[in-house]
Amino acid sequence: MVYDDGHRSVEALRDLSLAVARAEFVSLVGPSGCGKSTILHVIAGFIAPQSGTVTIDGKPVTGPGTDRGVVFQRHNLLPWKTVRENIALGLKMQNVPFEEQTRIADDWIARIGLRGFEESYPDELSEGMRQRVGLARAFATDPAVLLMDEPFASLDALTAIRMRELLVSIWERSAKVVLFVTHDIDEAILLSDRVIVLTDRPARVRKEVGIDLARPRSYERSLGGDAETVRRELRSLLLARSQGAED
Amino acid sequence: MRGAEPTAQRRRESWVWGSAAFAVLGVAWWGITAAGVFNERLVPPPVDVLRAFTEMLASGEWLHDLGSSLGRYGAGFALGNVLGVGLGVMTAHSRIARFTVGAILNFARSTPTILLIPVAMVWLGIGEAEKILVVTWGVLFPVWLNTHMGLAAVVKEYVWVAQSLGATKAQLYRHVYLPHTLLHIVTGARIAVSTGFFALAATEVVGAFSGIGFRAFFSYQIFRTDRMIVAILTLTSVAFVVDRLFVLVVRRVVPWWRHAQLEG
């Protein structure tokens, strides 16, 4: 998968080129406001780039599609639908038979540990529970690519830890590409195969850093000494303020 | 908990306090008339009004007027809501519509309905159609405005989520736009309940043969202030009842509307 990007009138991005391989978990890390969310929106098809193209498996992206699922930081769930209805939404819109919808949705509800909450509305759930449902919703339609925009950033530390473990366990059993935007280095190290560090706006790739930790990942290992070098490198890359030609 | 169902105790409380408030008003009314603060002919005591009411009820006049008014109101309210929502969808989703139709609607909505009656007469005559359309005029603006604002304020993440799940335009409307906006539309419709009644009263003063507004005007002209007040209070009470029914129906038909307030 390859994509090239031009710049918008706000100059959010400039001459950005990324390539992501199949079944790879890639994090996009960068300072606040550098445009990492914008990249995601462009790939998702919500915004059209002024110049450049996005292709998936060689096919260009012209708008949102079921091959790319999204998880946002908030507002993932439609407030007027129950947990089950939210998870099944994509299936319903693709005319999957009702029993099948229910089966898949309930299966996911169990996997995210929310059994008993099938008929609950989002405003009856905690933030962490909502994000769990949001993950399930995105995964339920089995898209090839998952785009996540700081999905755990507004959760408290403990909940976020549990969410990351949940995400890792779900993803490692699938063959999906995940593009994960975050500002949290530790999170990136825990989750990803590769971390792309971006510069300040207009964003360009500053450096791509591979994470060579073995899978399945665990918190202990990601916090341990093996990861120390890569952590230091990422930290220094992020803290250095430079205009950003590639190192 | 936002939007929580009022507990039984709360509901009892609101009934008790509400009745007390109205009782105080009633006593104040009696007190003011007893003290002769205003001309008794212009502000009759509650007893006179009650007597007039029983007369009007016994002669069948009251029910007849109520029927006429409710008929006009019902048709106008329905039409006004349909038009309001339709126009709101149009102006919210089409830039051209917003700049043309939207601009005209925005300008027109500040016109007090009562001043438009003579104009309405010229174009529409003085029959039932004219009355229904005047009510429609009174109803459509709050509904249009709220529909438009609601649609314009749609949380874009909801739209994006639905789009990434493969929603067509129609599915977007069904699953995102309309439910999201429904709360706004309902708010607009509730406002329209009373503006509709104002319009009704204004139009029944010209060229009607029956109706609550007609009765108020007629009674005023022949100096039966007591009957006039009966008519006015009837109108207010009907508006109140319609509003309450409205809330009940919405709660039943749209059980999730309470949950549409989620912010986070």
Add this chain to the structure above:
Amino acid sequence: MSTTGNIETRGAKHRAPRLWLIGLLVVLLIGAALWLVWRKPAETQLIRITYAMPETVAAIPAYVALERGYWAKEGLTVDAQMFSAGRLALDALLAKNAQVMSVSETPLVHAILQGNKIFIVATVTAHKEAKLIVRTDHGIHAPADLLGKKIATLPGTNSDFFMYRFLEANGISPREVKITNMAPPEMVTALVGGDIDGYFAWEPHIYYARERLPGATAVYPPGNLYSGRHCVAMNQDFVAQHPEVVAKLIRGFIQAERYVAEHPAEARAIVAKRTGMDDAALRELWPEYHVAVQFDREFAEILDTEARWAQGEQGSAAPIPRMLDFVYTKALREVRPASVSIGQ
């Protein structure tokens, strides 16, 4: 929206009753303040009054007296407040926002029947301004053709009384005609637009419709069926406290009466200025209005006839009061006794 109730913290329970009390006190204070403001000021030595004046041709002498300063010469300052309808001017008097007003006799009869304590202190214009106008092109060529047609009237007015007399005289029951209500300006629009087939109103609203539908209308004047008076009315308690004001008003009216007789063209100009009517209309209607400050015998009959009709209209069971009890002849009798032919 369901009332989302108040969020009461524990501590607030103690504060809540206090706040409630303060709120009540504030409301009471505001109420008292408003009452003080609205209460009419004690009437002592008064040389300034408010005249609630309707915009109607029959009020000729009032406009002339005001414009020519006849009341000012009597030492009485009159602030005229114009009202588009006589009924509204009457409301102002009854609410004590004005001390004197004038209008055709019919609204006054209705008001008296409902127990309002007013005096008619003079009649200043005699007229037959209530008329019926119909559209001949809607097939109305004789009174009998009114059956089943849509006719407009404004209840409680002199033309409404004329309608009663007209239908009775022509053997038509009100139920045989579709009677609808609206104010005269709307009647003109409705007739021109064809939404009604005819209406009962007073001038110049007949004139306006005739002008807009040349050749398509016929006008039925009242003949013997109706005769009207533009009456000057005041609240009884004010008359009792300030009889001298009544005398000054009447003297001013009498001077206006003279001026109208001697300078009709100028008088018309004054009326045109006050009402916005054009000179052509006024010139045509002028002969129908006889300005005379008087209490004539026919007036007593008019009051009695209209009172009987009004009682039926109002649907009240109370007995009709003696109408002459509401006519204050004393002032006019003192100023010009020859003009008074009724009562004591």
